[in-house]
Amino acid sequence: MATNPMHQFQVYKLGPEIKIAGIDLSFTNASLFMLLSAATICGLLFLGTKEKKIIPGKFQLISEIFYNFIAKMISDTAGSKAKPYFPFIFSLFMFVLFCNMLGMLPYSFTVTSHIIVTLLMAIFIFVAVTVIGFLKHGFGYLKLFVPSGVPAVLLPLITVIEIISYLSRPVSLSVRLFANMMAGHTMLKVFGGFVISLGVLGGWLPLSFSVALTGLEILVAFLQAYVFAILTCIYLNDALNLHH
């Protein structure tokens, strides 16, 4: 049985191996849970927008709450110029949130606990924000690396530091989500293992820890999706409204 706490992160193939031009494109449990979360989001929003009532039903209420939450977040952090990017940030937030939340179900798989998934999203955001910045401001976007009011002697040093800080954005964005999800799920499994090994007599303490940790993990699952989306907004804000 899966007493190894890292066993839950194993990616395995479901169905036959598919190889196209030397690239392994087999359907895995990770792809299954990505599809599941996308399908859940689509289903929820479809049910929510099917009947447009003045007094909303359950699904419509949930969809409206999500919509308002993201719309408010974007207008608070990135201003009105970021309105065209609403669909992207909304899908990003929903996807991360539902991947995290589906991972909280027993026997499920957490897609966001793999750094390749989060790193890909973070690199996409990083490249997109850089491209948007250069498109909006031309080479003036490079002013981001040269803050005003710095003495000329310190300028090369500050510029190098600013470049390091810009390049570390995708790293910190992806590592934060991945590390939080992986650490939380490993911890849950470890405490679950303690319950089994300590038995009926001593197992109650780790069991109560497990219950508390599950609550904490649900909070973290939401919070990490929120942080991921809000940092995307902040980076977008840097690219759209260039004032350092």
Next chain:
Amino acid sequence: MANFNDFKTRLKIAKEKLKSSSNNTNNSGNSSSMGSAFKLSTDLVAHVAVGTIIGFILDSWFDTKPWLIIIFFFLGSIAGILNVIKTAKQMQEKE
């Protein structure tokens, strides 16, 4: 029709409530402050790591083995600390 009028007054009250609640800015206090705590901790680590990686790559380009990695490690640490100070200042201004 009476039902509809009733709804209208309720909508008015709800709108006024929304206006007054949007005036206090700290309505999303706890979760966003925990979010910025997560941001601070990983930012500090990521800056040091990225600085060191840049140093390592530049070292293998210019063949100056130990020197650039040391310099960029410290530059990364400085960048991380400066970034944390900057974020903390922004958080203070918000309050």
